[in-house]
Amino acid sequence: MRARQVVIATGPFQTPYIPALADRLDPLMLQLHSAEYRNPTQLPGDGRLLVVGSGNSGLQIAAELAATHPVTVAVGTRSTELPQRIAGRDLFFWLTRAGFFTAPSNSRIARRLRDRGDLVIGTRSRTLRRRGIDFRPRLTDVDGRTATFADGTTVDVEAVVWATGYRSDYAWLHVPGVVVDGAVRHTAGATDVPGLYFLGLPWQTCRGSALLGFVGADAAALSPRLADGAVLPAQVGHLGRQPATPAASPG
Ligand SMILES: Cc1cc2nc3c(=O)[nH]c(=O)nc-3n(C[C@H](O)[C@H](O)[C@H](O)COP(=O)(O)OP(=O)(O)OC[C@H]3O[C@@H](n4cnc5c(N)ncnc54)[C@H](O)[C@@H]3O)c2cc1C
Numbered sequence: 001m002r003a004r005q006v007v008i009a010t011g012p013f014q015t016p017y018i019p020a021l022a023d024r025l026d027p028l029m030l031q032l033h034s035a036e037y038r039n040p041t042q043l044p045g046d047g048r049l050l051v052v053g054s055g056n057s058g059l060q061i062a063a064e065l066a067a068t069h070p071v072t073v074a075v076g077t078r079s080t081e082l083p084q085r086i087a088g089r090d091l092f093f094w095l096t097r098a099g100f101f102t103a104p105s106n107s108r109i110a111r112r113l114r115d116r117g118d119l120v121i122g123t124r125s126r127t128l129r130r131r132g133i134d135f136r137p138r139l140t141d142v143d144g145r146t147a148t149f150a151d152g153t154t155v156d157v158e159a160v161v162w163a164t165g166y167r168s169d170y171a172w173l174h175v176p177g178v179v180v181d182g183a184v185r186h187t188a189g190a191t192d193v194p195g196l197y198f199l200g201l202p203w204q205t206c207r208g209s210a211l212l213g214f215v216g217a218d219a220a221a222l223s224p225r226l227a228d229g230a231v232l233p234a235q236v237g238h239l240g241r242q243p244a245t246p247a248a249s250p251g
Contacts, residue, residue: 004231005195007222008173012202012210013166019052019139022162026144030159037061037161040068047158048072050147052139055079058163059123065161066133072155073128074139074147076164077117084122091121092213101208102217113207175236189222195232197222 016033025031030044034057043049046069051062054075062073084091095101103110129135137150148154170179178184178191185191188205189198199219200210208214 005197005226006232007197007199007226009199010168011200012168014169015167016162017165017167018162019164021139021142022160024142024144025160029145029157032159032161034058034061034161034163035166040065043069043159043161045158046070048155050074050139050155050157050160051163052076052160053163053165054120054125054135055118055163055165056120056123058161059120059125059128061161061163062133063123063128063131066128066131069158070132070134072134072136072147072157073125074136074149075125076138079117079120081120081124082122083124101211101214102206105203105206105209110203110206114203189218190225193232193236194230196236197225 013035016035018031018033022031030042032042034053036042043065048070049065050072051058051065052074054062054073054077058073062071065071082091086094100113103113105114125133125135134155136153136155139147140150141148142160145156145158146154147157147160168182168184170182170184173179175191175193175196178193178196184198184201186198186201186204189201191197198204199222200215202210204210204218205221206214209218
């Protein structure tokens, strides 16, 4: 298909990320990424489960699993934890009011927020600890069924849930200079290539850029750029892979 303009809106959660050390786990052991996790019945028996990652997904999954299994959580990065509701209002109400979602990505406050990582909302590790969940620092090694953590402690586990996030995958996009070292080069979604845009990137213009309630502002800001009528240059040719040249038929 030929297009004069292209908006890439493939989302920030394209490829579930699992650290390479997962290869050293016992091959017979069950491991799931949080993207595949649905409920505790997916996990075996009543042996100890390891949840790697203590972001929103990791802590919510750990809380659910703790009803049926002993659970250890490996904490790679300690996030700021906030309650879902404050003074009778949802946290989003307060964060929106405080301009948390709309502060420009290059502002000082936004840079500080980015450095601190995502907020964990509605789950407190202190409460989970009281419910018997065992918290350890970053997972540094695994060998068979034994997990080793940054403080040198080890624990034997029956299965692992990787709540280690996602990575973007633009391997299909063959336009030089647009994705450099895995990061999209753009200004508010517009790339240096006329007619090629992105929408829904994390921090495209602000924290809200990859959230359902706020992405509309980025779309509205991009629409006049599209109306300008910039057209993909002919030499860009194929965004995706060139179709293979059909082999000459014998005879
Ligand atoms: C666990 C979790 C909880 C979340 N909770 C919230 C929340 O409470 N509130 C909130 O606002 N946001 C939440 N989000 C973020 C939310 O997912 C995004 O805001 C929203 O999905 C972004 O929409 P999108 O259309 O940009 O991307 P997506 O919904 O990711 O859609 C992208 C689409 O592009 C497709 N695609 C990818 N590559 C290609 C390709 N090469 N060709 C064709 N199609 C392709 C994908 O298959 C997908 O269908 C959450 C995300 C996660 C992972």
